[in-house]
Each structure stands twice: as structure tokens, then as C-alpha cells.
Amino acid sequence: MNILLPVDGSPLSMEAVHHAIRLVADGLKANFVLANVQEPSSLYEMVVVHDPEALRRVSAEAGAHALSQADALLAQADIEHDMEVAIGQPAHTLIDIIERYECDAVIMGAHGMGESGAAFGAVAQELLRHSPVPVMIVRPQQRPESDAAADSAAQEQPDTNP
Template sequence: MTALLVPVDGSPSSLNALQAALNFLKNDTSARLHVISVQPPILSGNVKRFVPAETIDDYYNEEGEKALASAREMLEKSGAAANVSVQVGPVAETVVEYAKSHQCDHIVMGTRGMGYIKGLVLGSITTKVLSLTDLPVTLIK
């Protein structure tokens, strides 16, 4: 059974990656698809000191769901079943750990996300995932 992981951030590149994954899995009815949005943790101790944990969790979920909105629409239109979730942690490390813990065989991801440095040929998160995982990674523009 094939299990693909597609991390999305709402960027065109990540949505193209999801479409590619859907195309890969079109004829494989036993395949599993995981779609995640990873929210980087708030590192400031001051925020955590003055803002309740529940409010911070709500923020992570709200931002994650914004990033997943277009992906959910794509999944609904395709009729594909997927495990969709919001994760919190260092982005690249969380993607790799999720893939490992959910026994994914392959990661399909965009080459560049919503980061502030648009001019890089390959995004920093993508580069880090490539360096951290032993799984095959397919990059989609």
C-alpha cells in the first residue's frame, strides 16, 4: 500500500504538489493520502507567559485551516479520501517526523512556499526536508 504525504501552506506550489499527488494516486484505491499544514511554534516566552495556551492553540488551528482551505476544496472536488491535519513544530522536522510516524512511503511537496524570500530557486523548508529524510521526495513547481 502506498502512503503519500503532502505538506501544504496555501501557496500555488504546494497546491500543485497536492494535484500531482492526486494524479499519482488516481488508480491506486488502496493508497493513503496525508495532507498537513505545519505551523511554526511561537518561540517568544513572553507570548506564552501572557497569552493562554488555549488561545495559542486556537491561533495555530486557525492559521493551519487557512493554509488547508484550498487543499480541502481540491480534495472534495476530486473525491479523494485523505487524512488532513494541522501540525505544530519546526516545519521541516515536523514534516519528516509525520512521514515517519504515519509510515508514509513518499513526500510530494512544492519547491517554494509562502516564505518571505521569493527569489530562492529551492525553498529553505524544501531543502531541509530533503536533507532530513531518507524517503523519496518529489518536488513540484
Template sequence: MAAGAAGAKERRIVVAVDEGDESMHALSWCLKNVVADGAPGDTLVLLHAKPTRTVYPSMDGTGYLFSAEMMTTMDRCSSEVADAVVARAKQACQGLRNVKVETKVEAGNPRDVICETVEKVGADTLVMGSHGYGPIKRAFMGSVSSHCAKHVKCPVLIVKK
């Protein structure tokens, strides 16, 4: 039964987006291959995980004092990046027919934010890009896509550029 046929389940597809080209490539791939037909009732959730600000003590090891103004500037910059990422992703979705597009910006570690949001929205599919790190870099930095693939309860599409 086709996704748009009577009685078919409406899909909720979460696409994790960040400032990297890999996530925008994954979104583009998803638009062409997953939601291309625009099944009525499908919802595309564009999710950006905004990293939380590192908590700095009032003075770091070098004796440099972080002012409240500096902290406010760092928060504003992080919000501007999130807004730009979401705007770029929404721009890519223009022209979709019959598909609702929602955006979510959540603060926290990307691997946790993605897994929690997928659960919270009841996603049918998670689409995300892969940075393509080698085994050594992945061992030190971790792989968000690998973590999500192991922990979410829906199918995960990892799109390599």
C-alpha cells in the first residue's frame, strides 16, 4: 500500500542538520529519495542540536576572566548559527507538496538530543549525514551517527557524501 493511500500511516521523518555539508547532503538525499512523492500527511522534522555552552569558571587557568558580556556574546553566536542552519534547511525544503515541515532546535550533546527527539516525536525514520571519519579519528571524537543507529528504535538512514 502506498504511503498516500487511504488508511496508510503518515510518516514522521527526522533529519538531523548542522552547519556541515554532510548533513545538508543527507537532507537533499532525503528530499529526493524519501519524501519526493510528497505523501499527504507526511511530516519532515528538521532537527538541529545546539551545543550547550561550556561552563567556564570565572577565571580560567591563565587568569583570564570571562565577563558576563563575553558569555552573552557566545550564547548569541550559538543561537545565530542555529538560526542559520535551520533557515538553510528550510530553504532546501521549499517546494515540497503535501509534506509538513517542522523545525526543532534543542540544546545539548548531539547524540543525546537526536535520540531523545526521535523518541519524543515518534519518528518513523531518522536521516543523518556521516562525516566519514576514519577509525582513529572516530575513536577519539566518537560517531554521532553510529551512536544513534545503536540507540534509536526506528530505522536510521546514514547518508555518506
């Protein structure tokens, strides 16, 4: 079974990687495809840089950096995986990767770097609508109410340091 793990380096995308590792530890037999999609260069970037190869190199380096933590976690867990950094519109490019690697499923975070107040980020919503394979959304872990209440109380305490 091949499973796509889209990773952008955000904490929620890393939670999806941790979830995938737990599934393997529980007996799932799977290979993973770590993928990062970089947005295409803007017209401004193309005008300022003048070197398409330099722009591609910067995108590849940014993508490799975004994948590095997930790569290390999967390697440490001795889980087979491929990695791909692609350039394009994220949801459409991820669907291309699903088809190219013949993935059977996707495991991803509810939000990426562009986190909003919506239940799911734009890329997650697009994949839910258009993916040819099942998509598992890993939601953020809920903190116990006692932790949230303690944080709230700490924020309300006046600063007594001179």
C-alpha cells in the first residue's frame, strides 16, 4: 500500500506524519510518499532574479527543508518512503503525485502553513473533493481542559515584576 503524506513543515503536517508512524507501529504495512509542493515563482520573483534555474533551486531547497523532519522521523522508524518536491498549485499537484506513485490513500493535516479559522485548509478541502483515493485528515490534538484553563489563568495574571 502506498500512502501520500503531504508535508509543508507545519506542526499539523508533522502530526499527520506521527499518525502514520503510529499506524505502522500498530501493524499497517505501507510505503509512504513524502511530498512538498512549492508555489510557482511570482512574476516579481522572475523579474528580480532573472535566472529560472536559481528560482527552481531555491524552491527545491525550500521543499527539501520542509520535508527534512518528516524524512528523519520515517527513517528513524525504519519506514520505507520516497520523497518528492514539486512546483505547482498544491491540490492539483498532489493529485498528480497520487496518480504517479499509484497511492492508495492520503494522510494529511487539517491545515498547513496558511492555517485559518476554518475546519480544514484550502488544500485539504480540495483533496477531499477531488482525490481519486481516500483522504484521512489528522486534526490537531485537543489539549485537556485543565491545560487550557491553566494557560488562560496565567495570561490573566498581572505582571508583578518591576
